[in-house]
Amino acid sequence: MNRLMRITFLSLLAAALAVPATAQSGADTYKAKCAMCHGADGLATSSTGKMLKVPSFKSPDLVKAPDSQLIEATKNGKGKMPSYNGKLTDAQIRDVIAYIRTLQK
Numbered sequence: 498m499n500r501l502m503r504i505t506f507l508s509l510l511a512a513a514l515a516v517p518a519t520a521q522s523g524a525d526t527y528k529a530k531c532a533m534c535h536g537a538d539g540l541a542t543s544s545t546g547k548m549l550k551v552p553s554f555k556s557p558d559l560v561k562a563p564d565s566q567l568i569e570a571t572k573n574g575k576g577k578m579p580s581y582n583g584k585l586t587d588a589q590i591r592d593v594i595a596y597i598r599t600l601q602k
């Protein structure tokens with residue numbers, strides 16, 4: 498392999514590895530702490546989701562809501578949504594919101 502090919506290959510590899518790594522830890526946090534209300538698919542169709550009137554992450558409002566709003570709600574809570582301030586680090590909250598974005602596709 499020549500030098501350019503090696504650099505191209507290594508940067509593609511790094512990009513491929515970087516994406517799942519974040520998505521993975523965000524996914525783990527989501528499954529452990531959020532899925533019981535929001536549902537594994539983010540649509541909140543379970544009886545708990547319905548009882549608490551949890552909104553679907555695919556609702557147009559939440560699809561267009563900026564990350565800052567979703568991070569704020571996760572940190573400080575909103576309505577029946579518990580606050581995760583001190584329970585999740587800022588990095589974990591960012592990762593879990595990034596994972597929620599993948600559920601909105």
Ligand code: HEC
Nearest residue numbers: 530531534549550551552566567570571575576577578593
């Ligand atoms: C006990 C049930 C419950 C759990 C657990 C839960 N949520 Fe929620 N979540 C809610 C409810 C209820 C709402 C709707 C709040 C409202 O609009 O009054 C909500 C709303 C949200 C919103 C939208 C806020 C907005 O701006 O309208 C986000 C983002 C969110 N939750 C993220 C999370 C994340 C991330 C986790 C896990 C770390 C999580 N939730 C865990 C019940 C829950």
